[in-house]
Amino acid sequence: MSTELDRxxxxxxxxxxxxxxxxxxxxxxxxxxKFDAAQETAVQPRPIHKPTQNASGIWTGVINMFRSINLxxxxxxxxxxxxxxxAVILTIPLIDRPYGQFDVADMPAPVELKAVPKDEYAxxxxxxxxxxxxxxxxxxLKENILLDGSALSDNKVKKxxxxxxxxxxxxxxxxxxxxxQPTVFAESEASGVLSRAIESDRLATMSQSIVDxxxxxxxxxxxxGETFANETPNPLKIVTDEPVSTFSIDVxxxxxxxxxxxxxxxxxxxxAAVRIEEMINYFPYNYPTPDMSKAPFSTxxxxxxTPWNKNTKLLHIGIQGAKPEIDNRPPLNLxxxxxxxxxxxxxxxxxxxxxxxxxxxxxxxxxxxxAIVTYAGSAGTVLQxxxxxxxxxxxxxxxxxxxxxxxxxxxxxxxxYALAETMQSDNSVGRILLATDxxxxxxxxxxxxxxxxxxxxRNSGVYLSVFGFGRGNYRDDMMQTLAQNGNGVAAYIDxxxxxxxxxxxxxxxxxxxxxxxxxxQVEFNPDLIAEYRLIGxxxxxxxxxxxxxxAVDAGEIGAGHTVTAIYEITPVGSxxxxxxxxxxxxxxxSSDTPNEYGFLKLRYKLPGETKSKLITTPIAAVSTEPGxxxxxxxxxxxxxxxxxxxxxxxxxxxxxxxxxxxxSKGDDLFGYRAEAIxxxxxxxxxx
Amino acid sequence: xxxxxxxxxxxxxxxxGDAVAFGQLLERHYDMILxxxxxxxxSQSLAEELxxxxxxxxxxxxGSFRGDAKFTTWLYxxxxxxxxxxxxxxxxxxxxxxxxxxxxxxxQHDASEKAQDRAWLAQAMNSLPTDLHETLIxxxxxxxxxxxxxxxxxxxxxxxxxxxxxxxxxxRALAQAEEAYP
Numbered sequence: 001m002s003t004e005l006d007r008x009x010x011x012x013x014x015x016x017x018x019x020x021x022x023x024x025x026x027x028x029x030x031x032x033x034k035f036d037a038a039q040e041t042a043v044q045p046r047p048i049h050k051p052t053q054n055a056s057g058i059w060t061g062v063i064n065m066f067r068s069i070n071l072x073x074x075x076x077x078x079x080x081x082x083x084x085x086x087a088v089i090l091t092i093p094l095i096d097r098p099y100g101q102f103d104v105a106d107m108p109a110p111v112e113l114k115a116v117p118k119d120e121y122a123x124x125x126x127x128x129x130x131x132x133x134x135x136x137x138x139x140x141l142k143e144n145i146l147l148d149g150s151a152l153s154d155n156k157v158k159k160x161x162x163x164x165x166x167x168x169x170x171x172x173x174x175x176x177x178x179x180x181q182p183t184v185f186a187e188s189e190a191s192g193v194l195s196r197a198i199e200s201d202r203l204a205t206m207s208q209s210i211v212d213x214x215x216x217x218x219x220x221x222x223x224x225g226e227t228f229a230n231e232t233p234n235p236l237k238i239v240t241d242e243p244v245s246t247f248s249i250d251v252x253x254x255x256x257x258x259x260x261x262x263x264x265x266x267x268x269x270x271x272a273a274v275r276i277e278e279m280i281n282y283f284p285y286n287y288p289t290p291d292m293s294k295a296p297f298s299t300x301x302x303x304x305x306t307p308w309n310k311n312t313k314l315l316h317i318g319i320q321g322a323k324p325e326i327d328n329r330p331p332l333n334l335x336x337x338x339x340x341x342x343x344x345x346x347x348x349x350x351x352x353x354x355x356x357x358x359x360x361x362x363x364x365x366x367x368x369x370x371a372i373v374t375y376a377g378s379a380g381t382v383l384q385x386x387x388x389x390x391x392x393x394x395x396x397x398x399x400x401x402x403x404x405x406x407x408x409x410x411x412x413x414x415x416x417y418a419l420a421e422t423m424q425s426d427n428s429v430g431r432i433l434l435a436t437d438x439x440x441x442x443x444x445x446x447x448x449x450x451x452x453x454x455x456x457x458r459n460s461g462v463y464l465s466v467f468g469f470g471r472g473n474y475r476d477d478m479m480q481t482l483a484q485n486g487n488g489v490a491a492y493i494d495x496x497x498x499x500x501x502x503x504x505x506x507x508x509x510x511x512x513x514x515x516x517x518x519x520x521q522v523e524f525n526p527d528l529i530a531e532y533r534l535i536g537x538x539x540x541x542x543x544x545x546x547x548x549x550x551a552v553d554a555g556e557i558g559a560g561h562t563v564t565a566i567y568e569i570t571p572v573g574s575x576x577x578x579x580x581x582x583x584x585x586x587x588x589x590s591s592d593t594p595n596e597y598g599f600l601k602l603r604y605k606l607p608g609e610t611k612s613k614l615i616t617t618p619i620a621a622v623s624t625e626p627g628x629x630x631x632x633x634x635x636x637x638x639x640x641x642x643x644x645x646x647x648x649x650x651x652x653x654x655x656x657x658x659x660x661x662x663x664s665k666g667d668d669l670f671g672y673r674a675e676a677i678x679x680x681x682x683x684x685x686x687x
Numbered sequence: 688x689x690x691x692x693x694x695x696x697x698x699x700x701x702x703x704g705d706a707v708a709f710g711q712l713l714e715r716h717y718d719m720i721l722x723x724x725x726x727x728x729x730s731q732s733l734a735e736e737l738x739x740x741x742x743x744x745x746x747x748x749x750g751s752f753r754g755d756a757k758f759t760t761w762l763y764x765x766x767x768x769x770x771x772x773x774x775x776x777x778x779x780x781x782x783x784x785x786x787x788x789x790x791x792x793x794x795q796h797d798a799s800e801k802a803q804d805r806a807w808l809a810q811a812m813n814s815l816p817t818d819l820h821e822t823l824i825x826x827x828x829x830x831x832x833x834x835x836x837x838x839x840x841x842x843x844x845x846x847x848x849x850x851x852x853x854x855x856x857x858x859r860a861l862a863q864a865e866e867a868y869p
Contacts, residue, residue, distance in 0.1 A: 004858035005851075009827040011808035017725035017734050024721075027735070028713050031742035035701075035709045038746040496732050 248554030256282035257492035276536030276640030287320035304626035308652035311576035339436035349470035356499035375412025635661035654684035
């Protein structure tokens, strides 16, 4: 062998992937879900099992006998009783078999299942591994859940507390500690092997001792201390009482990435962490491109039947920002404001942040300028404004950042704004990119104070984007406050591919505002619409009078951004109307109202202007076949509402929602939608 | 009598819908998938992406496994094909980092011998065409015979031998270039 080949062999062998037990567990769990899902949809008949060793003849006979029966319900009903007793005798001595070892190489199913490998869930802190992957008949499962009562009711109490808190103080911040989640894994449809019934028998007897809140799985052991900003879901409004609905647009996406990271980590996100509009707006939609001579964005309105309620309709509003003219964009002045406090010191924070900014750096121009400010204990300028062409210098400063100390967020912000103001020149766009886990524990730590500071600074013309990293003490409320009031966007970055999406693919949108303070106001026609409800946008609600008040701040649209808002509307006379008509209310039916469900008004300011412009669109009273983009948006709205356990969904379930999303996936060039569908499946199995 | 159940038995079971058997198969082969992916793609995150792709596709793919080849041979083939898919995808995304290129850049600043070894490796891997690349990984690090590698890659054994000698030439040329411009 040549020496070069030897050298290559040695080097290649030395190149080993790092161990990442969490990621491994996540991938294996995903694959198991896939497997279970495949069993549900598997087309019969299954391949007949052929023993390859001399298995015990009696068992083979019994198995074959049950295999040949196709009627699953009958099978459960009859075999659970008959075989349960046998199984008890057979299984007890086998429970503690080591991994992958069996008495007979190919023992029949019932016995094997008892000998579940101990480290089936290696890497997780689960003690009841035998419980996990075996599908259990529904009937048995209920019993099992009942026996798990202690853990479950604990959790229910928590949830109720949470709901009460949220209801009592809609502005308040809810802290969620996702411990004691009941982890009922075995819920998929039984796959028709006789052993399942026996397994559940054992489950029933074991579950009481197994489920111990202290030792059972804690999906995100470091997830405590996270706070979220959300309000109670928008209630149903009666058109005759409140015909006008006003809100600010929102192009943030942080909530979706957060929800994804929670679900992939094996737990459902707290309802307070789910902001449906951010989930919907995470996805690029292919809305018509705007006619730049009229407005920097296009507005598309459609009405179609609600997927989850045949007696209501969805009003879908799609806004498409003009695509950026990349070639002659104005130069950018960027100040990276990087949190280097001690809490940033984990792989998914500072290191990921550095990688993310490297990605961003690659897509900048020589005429762009960059400065870096860090804060930890005290704030400091690490890199004076430097042209993006001096890549080495910038990368070098980035590389030398390290985490330590507490977080002086306020001082850092002040310094970043000051620096950004010195960098401003004609027709350049200034923006601060704040990267943090949101833990501002020195200086301003009150979101209200921080809000007024950022509000005051907003007028200097510098935008503020917030990138959230890591979990543990992620302060979502803080990030929201900053981005919403700093004329900017907030995104949550949990993986390098998310960084790719946020920083590079959509960097033009995030960095070039094309319209500021975009507000939406819809007036509903009481002659045709009885009730309505805005799905999401709870944190973005505006007062009716704020719409025409240019002093009131609202969201911005960046180049190429799409924004989607969905109302569920109930037509007059629909059986779905929830509120009875009032006996004493004066109701005037005007004969000359046009045939419109409502009237859509949009206000926006062009960048640098202080006076807003108005766009109006009547909403014709016609239902259409929804387009693919609108249907997918509806599916994401459905997903978000399922996660928040919305009471307006009736018996709509995740399976139906998955079917809806699947049917409207479209080209999905970047795979974002496929990923969302995968998340729905995963969430469905976590319930 | 205790014995480890063979892959083939587990596959058989998994095809019949046995989730436990499927789980065991995954546990048993995950490390191989990740390792192979890492050496093909040169990046941890891409290797994990690959592992996820392969593991999640397995439930479906298993249906097409007929037992004509050894399960591991088949799984190697599935993994390598999936890795090539990722490489293709990477290439079509202009802004994306190329796996080994990324690593090369990361290691350059580090002067330690190990880091330099890896930088050299990244450079070598980058300069090798994909078919030589996968051939070398199978023969050098998975200790396969040329016949076994041929089986996995679905080419004649002679092709593997030819590729190995091509790779030698290639590496020698690289070494000479290195001497000429250190």
